[in-house]
Amino acid sequence: MNGPAFQDFYPENVAHCHGCGRLNEQGLKIRTFWEGEESVTRFRPWPEHTAIPGFVYGGLLASLVDCHSTGTAAAAMYRQEGRPMDSLPVFRFVTASLRVDYLAPTPIDAELEIRGRVKEIRGRKVVVVATVSAFGKITARGEVVAAQMPEAFNVRP
Amino acid sequence: MNGPAFQDFYPENVAHCHGCGRLNEQGLKIRTFWEGEESVTRFRPWPEHTAIPGFVYGGLLASLVDCHSTGTAAAAMYRQEGRPMDSLPVFRFVTASLRVDYLAPTPIDAELEIRGRVKEIRGRKVVVVATVSAFGKITARGEVVAAQMPEAFNVRP
Numbered sequence: 001m002n003g004p005a006f007q008d009f010y011p012e013n014v015a016h017c018h019g020c021g022r023l024n025e026q027g028l029k030i031r032t033f034w035e036g037e038e039s040v041t042r043f044r045p046w047p048e049h050t051a052i053p054g055f056v057y058g059g060l061l062a063s064l065v066d067c068h069s070t071g072t073a074a075a076a077m078y079r080q081e082g083r084p085m086d087s088l089p090v091f092r093f094v095t096a097s098l099r100v101d102y103l104a105p106t107p108i109d110a111e112l113e114i115r116g117r118v119k120e121i122r123g124r125k126v127v128v129v130a131t132v133s134a135f136g137k138i139t140a141r142g143e144v145v146a147a148q149m150p151e152a153f154n155v156r157p
Numbered sequence: 158m159n160g161p162a163f164q165d166f167y168p169e170n171v172a173h174c175h176g177c178g179r180l181n182e183q184g185l186k187i188r189t190f191w192e193g194e195e196s197v198t199r200f201r202p203w204p205e206h207t208a209i210p211g212f213v214y215g216g217l218l219a220s221l222v223d224c225h226s227t228g229t230a231a232a233a234m235y236r237q238e239g240r241p242m243d244s245l246p247v248f249r250f251v252t253a254s255l256r257v258d259y260l261a262p263t264p265i266d267a268e269l270e271i272r273g274r275v276k277e278i279r280g281r282k283v284v285v286v287a288t289v290s291a292f293g294k295i296t297a298r299g300e301v302v303a304a305q306m307p308e309a310f311n312v313r314p
Binding site for chain 1: 170171173174175176178181182183184205206207208209210214215216217219220223224251252253254255256257258259262306
C-alpha cells in the first residue's frame with residue numbers, strides 16, 4: 001500500500017516492537033492503514049511461521065492481531081481528536097488483554113489480511129475487534145483491549 | 158531440566174511448530190515438563206523479542222502460553238489414560254482459543270517461567286490456565302482451550 005502506515009509515526013524510542021516496530025530488524029514490521037472505517041494489515045507469513053506444515057502458527061496470528069490492534073487504537077485516538085498522527089502529544093498503546101478464536105486452519109501460502117474495527121473508546125483504553133483472513137475466508141477472530149502506554153515508558157516524539 | 162520434554166514426544170510430522178517444534182530451526186523450541194500437578198516451561202527471550210526496549214513483546218508471551226498449553230493438554234491426556242507419551246494413539250492439540258491478560262511489563266533480561274494447570278478436560282478439549290513470571294513476579298495470565306487435532310492433519314507416530 002502507498003503512503004505512510006500507522007507504524008511509521010511511532011516515535012523512535014517505541015519503534016522496536018517485534019511485531020510492529022519499523023526499527024526491529026528481526027521483527028515482523030507490520031504496516032497498518034485505514035480503509036474507510038476499518039484498519040487493514042496485510043502480511044505474508046515466513047516459512048518459519050509454521051504450525052503444522054502448510055498452516056500458520058497461531059502465535060503469529062496472535063501477534064498480528066495484537067500489533068494491528070494497538071496500531072488501530074493509536075490511529076483511532078488521533079482521528080477522534082481530529083489531528084494527524086505526527087502531531088503531539090503522541091498516542092502509543094500497549095496490550096492489556098488479547099483474545100483470539102481460531103476458527104479454521106490458516107494456510108501459510110496466503111497473504112493474510114487482518115481487518116480491525118474500533119468497538120469502544122473509554123478513557124485511555126480502546127477495544128479493537130479484528131479478523132484474520134486467508135484467500136478471502138476468515139480463519140480467526142480477535143479482540144484486544146489496548147491501553148495508552150504508562151508514563152513510565154517515557155514516550156517522546 | 159533433565160529428561161525428555163513433552164515436545165520431545167511429538168511425532169515428526171507435527172514437530173515443526175514455530176513455538177514448540179523441535180524440528181523448526183528458526184523457532185522458539187520451548188520445552189515443557191511436569192512439576193507435580195503443574196506444567197512448567199522456562200524460556201529466555203531473545204533480543205529481538207522486544208516490545209518497548211527492556212520489555213518482552215506481548216506476542217511472544219502469547220506464543221509461549223499457547224504452545225505451553227497445547228503441550229500441557231497432550232500430556233494431561235496421556236496422564237489421564239495412565240500411559241506414557243510415547244504410546245499410541247498419539248495426542249496432539251491445536252489451539253481453539255487463546256486469552257492473555259497482561260498484568261505488568263515483563264522484563265526482557267529475565268528467564269521467564271510459564272506455569273500451567275489443567276482446568277478442565279471435556280471430550281477432545283482441554284482447558285489450560287497459565288501464568289508467566291519474571292524474577293518471581295507474575296506479569297501475565299493466560300487461558301487456552303486446546304482441541305485434539307482434526308484427523309485431516311494426519312497425525313501419525
